[in-house]
Amino acid sequence: MAEKSSIFDMIGPVMIGPSSSHTAGVVRIARAAIRILGAVPTEAVVTFYNSFARTYEGHGSDRAIVAGLLGYLPDDVRIRTAFDHTAEAGLHYTFQSVGNASTMHPNTIKLNLLDGTTGRRVEVVGQSRGGGVIRIVEVDGFPADFSGALHTLIVDARDEPGSIAFIASVIARDDCNIATMFVSRKGKNDAARQFIEMDSPVKDLTLAYLRALGWVQHITYIPTLE
Missing domain, CATH: 3.30.70.260 (ACT domain)
Structure with a gap:
């Protein structure tokens, strides 16, 4: 017998798809990181771990992380064309992937960011928990635990x-x-x-x-x- 569903099962964040964990959550991790940096970065090294490492291209997480670094919201239609806007913003980015980090959450991203104007650098590790919910779990080597929801x-x-x-x-x-x-x-x-x-x-x-x-x-x- 099929399980019953309700309208509450289908509610999620207002976002550009295809996946709340692989797009909306990823955008929010990046948006939290640039708030910590205090600027749109000039350089970004993005490391995708575990599930993200295997699926970030197919699920659009690569576009989503760049969109978040540019300051776009999860429902911004420019997410789909985020790569096209990086040159104008002065953002240079590199993607890396680690598919077998067993101690990390399946959907983990590490961002190493540089603001070339001030010389400030930050390293932020975030997890996408599903439904657009995130946790920032490390900043500059200091363990952390906050969601950005407050x-x-x-x-x-x-x-x-x-x-x-x-x-x-x-x-x-x-x-x-x-x-x-x-x-x-x-x-x-x-x-x-x-x-x-x-x-x-x-x-x-x-x-x-x-x-x-x-x-x-x-x-x-x-x-x-x-």
């Missing part, structure tokens, strides 16, 4: 006593409710990174205050991804 603050700071509580208290004074917080560090009293997801936006004045703190090295703010 407002996200990334704080690079020295690992000092009370720093986590202090950042949380500043955010609370801004009437922001913290949904999740993930903290990574390279070692005791060494470089640390906080990934904070919030239900509401952070005010510009609060971001300026955090950036002015002597022990804070860099602040990245990522509003909710579309």
